Amino acid sequence: MAVPKRYPARPVTQSRWGWVGKNTQGQRVRGNLVAGSRQEVETLLRNQRITVSSIRRRGRVGGGMGRITPRDIMLFARQMATMIRAGVPILQAFQVVAESMKKPAMNALVQELISDVGAGASFSEAMQRHPRHFDGLFCNLVAAGEQSGSLDQMLDRVATYKEKVESLKARVKKALWYPTAVVVVGLGVTALLLIKVVPQFESLFHGFGAELPAMTRMTLTLSAFAQQYWWWGLLGMVVLGLCIRQGLKGSGRFAYRLHAVSLRLPVIGQILDKAAVARYSRTLATTFAAGVPLIEALDTAAGATGNRVYERAVGEVRENVATGQQLHFAMRMTERFPPLAVQMVGIGEEAGSLDAMLNRVADYYEEEVDNRVDTLTSLLEPFIMVVLGVLVGGLVISMYLPIFELGSVL
Structure with a gap:
């Protein structure tokens, strides 16, 4: 298996946005996103087939975002494995996991992954743009899981590995x-x-x-x-x-x-x-x-x-x-x-x-x-x-x- 191409790290976005809109069933929905601009929030919601009625910036999230730890990455892998095993589409799985993240920095990282995958990148390619948080082993296993159709198993394996290492x-x-x-x-x-x-x-x-x-x-x-x-x-x-x-x-x-x-x-x-x-x-x-x-x-x-x-x-x-x-x-x-x-x-x-x-x-x-x-x-x-x-x-x-x-x- 070829070594996945490594991408330069991108800075985690620094603003929190509150949004209100309607989903494909016409139901009124609302939530929060961390992104760099209003246009990025609109694009992200459009990819989720949400009709936006209002977007409001709720302030910058600088030093209070917290630090992403290996335990955060381990929990992310475990939650994504559970979502994918349940048959949840990957973008929706990202959104569910992001909403469950209490740490703003981790929420922002998942939002970056949503944006990249929504723009056409694979899961492993999106992770390769954040080498500080997703090492070569994580990216290699996810790439192998995507190719073999066993992504949930690979994510479980990564989570178990990180648990033992930590x-x-x-x-x-x-x-x-x-x-x-x-x-x-x-x-x-x-x-x-x-x-x-x-x-x-x-x-x-x-x-x-x-x-x-x-x-x-x-x-x-x-x-x-x-x-x-x-x-x-x-x-x-x-x-x-x-x-x-x-x-x-x-x-x-x-x-x-x-x-x-x-x-x-x-x-x-x-x-x-x-x-x-x-x-x-x-x-x-x-x-x-x-x-x-x-x-x-x-x-x-x-x-x-x-x-x-x-x-x-x-x-x-x-x-x-x-x-x-x-x-x-x-x-x-x-x-x-x-x-x-x-x-x-x-x-x-x-x-x-x-x-x-x-x-x-x-x-x-x-x-x-x-x-x-x-x-x-x-x-x-x-x-x-x-x-x-x-x-x-x-x-x-x-x-x-x-x-x-x-x-x-x-």
Whole structure:
């Protein structure tokens, strides 16, 4: 199957219009549309065989439109599959789905699709004009569904795929954000104590007239340093974060090295590794089962791994498969994929059920990610408690040591 032509992205329209008219049965109907001009609204309604009596602009919809998330796209695919399976014509299905969308940005996107399809474009061609929201896999599967007459099945497959991928992303984010959030809170509490609380004790210690314990002197030194340079530290963290973000976007070599380092981290590296294998397997299974040739399916799977190391490895697999090698052998040649995944893919190739076996590989490694995340959480909770106890407890003890010593002297 040929790769669908990609169209440049068009900006989502920014005005909301209220309209009143009559349908083909002469019934009075009304509704709201998001479009760029009155003429566009008239054209859209004319394509729906609605006789317009009035159109009124209800204001611009700029920053309040909201952001379209992968979950919104997943719900759109599921709803469109249900409408088409019920025998609803595609333009009418679009209209029903658009009216059910509460988010203005998503409503506007569906209205764009209605306009494009009403002007003669196919469903897949209309989606290709919005590459920010509809990736290559979505467009390929919809194009295959249009050609084979199984559009509802393909939309269901896309929705199921996105559900599983988003669920996997949520588990990985949980593994990354939980320890990060706790460490940030711990550092924030420590900084607050050093900057605001310790100076109050320092003024008290000046009247003791005795040498302070070493631990207390060290805490006072850290407090003085924190009071003088805290904003430099905060600025440095912000700059470091921005540099890493910019490096990930602008430098392929930097992104590759950072992803390679992340795969070597204890516990978290194993989670990221298994998640990349699961996403690769799930994407390849979904596209291959839809009739997409293996070479093109590997192109889509490479970008879906979410890791530059695996993306490069899948690129090598694609090159080797294009020369005639079997998929499992090409995967083994990269020395990146787990032996179990390679063996299961080999069995799938021999049995002629590659898509089913790839789905089993994805299921297995998604479950492994679940188990690793639970293990990480159970390991981190006592460790973080100890770290926070040492940080906060150490500061408190260092501040009260001189008071205890003064009491013992008296």
